[in-house]
Amino acid sequence: MKIALKKILYLIIMLFIISLISFLAISLAPNSFFASGELNPNITQEAIEQLKAVYGLDRSLYIQYFSWLWAILQLDFGISFSSGTLVKEEILSRLPITLALNITSMIFIFIISLYLGIKSAISKNSFFDRFSTQLSLLSFAMPSFYLALIAILVFAVNLELLPIAGLSSVANDGSLNYYLDLVWHLIMPIFVIVFGGIGSLTLYIRSLVVEILKSDYIFFAKSRNLSKKQILRYYILPNLYPPVITLLGLSLPGIIGGSVILESIFSIDGMGLLFYKSALAHDYPVIMGILIIGAFLTLLGNILADLVLLKLNPNYNE
Numbered sequence: 001m002k003i004a005l006k007k008i009l010y011l012i013i014m015l016f017i018i019s020l021i022s023f024l025a026i027s028l029a030p031n032s033f034f035a036s037g038e039l040n041p042n043i044t045q046e047a048i049e050q051l052k053a054v055y056g057l058d059r060s061l062y063i064q065y066f067s068w069l070w071a072i073l074q075l076d077f078g079i080s081f082s083s084g085t086l087v088k089e090e091i092l093s094r095l096p097i098t099l100a101l102n103i104t105s106m107i108f109i110f111i112i113s114l115y116l117g118i119k120s121a122i123s124k125n126s127f128f129d130r131f132s133t134q135l136s137l138l139s140f141a142m143p144s145f146y147l148a149l150i151a152i153l154v155f156a157v158n159l160e161l162l163p164i165a166g167l168s169s170v171a172n173d174g175s176l177n178y179y180l181d182l183v184w185h186l187i188m189p190i191f192v193i194v195f196g197g198i199g200s201l202t203l204y205i206r207s208l209v210v211e212i213l214k215s216d217y218i219f220f221a222k223s224r225n226l227s228k229k230q231i232l233r234y235y236i237l238p239n240l241y242p243p244v245i246t247l248l249g250l251s252l253p254g255i256i257g258g259s260v261i262l263e264s265i266f267s268i269d270g271m272g273l274l275f276y277k278s279a280l281a282h283d284y285p286v287i288m289g290i291l292i293i294g295a296f297l298t299l300l301g302n303i304l305a306d307l308v309l310l311k312l313n314p315n316y317n318e
Contacts, residue, residue: 003310007303012295018295019072023065026284055081055285068288077289082281087289095293097167098259098270101186105193110248113198117190117205118236121213122228132202134289139199144258148265155188162188165267184272187265192256212239234273242309249305 052058055078056067071078077087120132156164163169168181211220212235221231259272267273272291278286 003307011299011303014299015292016293019069019292020065021036022288022291022295023068026288027061027064029282029284030189042186055079072292077292078285080278080286081283082278082286083283087285090286091289091293092270094270094274097268098263098272099264101193101268101270102259104186105197106248108190108194109197109201110244112194113201113244114240114244116198116202118209118232118240120202120206122191124210129206133206136199136202136206139195139197140203141199142196144192144196145265147195147262148189148262151188151192152230152265165265167268186268189262190267192262196258201247201251203238204247207290208240209236210241212236238312241312245305245308245312247303 012080049058056064059067068078075088077091079085080087080090083090116132116136120129123129152164154160163185167185168178169185170178170181172178218231218235221235226234259270260273260275262268263270263272264276271294275290277283278290
């Protein structure tokens with residue numbers, strides 16, 4: 001109970017700090033949705049001032065912040081400047097696909113990296129080890145947007161095996177055909193995220209396992225004639241999970257942040273694409289809403305990683 005309260009307090013404090021920094025950064029941005037004249041080139045200054053009054057932008061900065069913060073506490077993210085709809089509705093309509101994309105990718109990254117890292121360390125200096133290391137270095141060095149363009153060129157344009165972009169080519173009627181088509185469209189984005197994420201984690205796991213194999217308890221386990229599966233299950237994995245789970249928790253911001261680029265490239269109507277369009281339109285309520293929800297999901301992911309570590313190791317130092 002004490003640990004849960006500490007985590008909740010940490011979450012609240014960090015969200016407050018992130019909200020304050022984000023709000024100040026947005027407020028100091030050089031361009032404005034209303035002042036730029038993008039609404040209508042013939043709009044008068046009086047009309048702009050009226051619109052600012054409607055959205056509360058004519059008040060002092062600290063009043064704007066605390067009014068916005070109070071609204072956020074009531075799950076009211078305001079109204080979009082560009083569409084006129086509730087920000088909460090826009091985000092909730094796109095949040096599931098972004099979560100599905102990132103959670104699925106995280107699962108694949110964890111499984112593939114764990115397999116490649118352990119097998120490379122066990123078969124050190126073998127062909128598989130060299131191949132896995134080179135593949136990891138390539139993954140680590142290649143930018144995700146460049147890999148996405150190559151994947152589109154190869155698999156969609158030249159081979160015509162996968163769709164270029166979008167979420168589905170059929171109507172959303174809730175049928176099995178629709179969901180199969182949805183999965184078919186997500187293969188390439190998930191591949192790009194997974195390939196870009198396995199490099200550093202595979203190399204990290206390999207180095208950890210190499211050090212574990214040098215330890216005394218592995219020597220004694222081998223002297224007891226334990227099989228490789230038993231050594232892996234009872235000695236390697238228990239010592240491997242804590243640092244790997246910690247690293248996965250720290251990788252969440254990069255994976256979620258990468259959705260902005262990949263969703264824009266693949267035209268996936270998720271939070272990333274919404275954030276990109278809102279940034280171009282200077283739609284600050286939507287930008288702030290996505291930043292807060294993204295920060296909340298990132299902090300929640302790190303807290304869940306800590307709780308998993310505590311479950312695996314009750315002596316884990318909080």
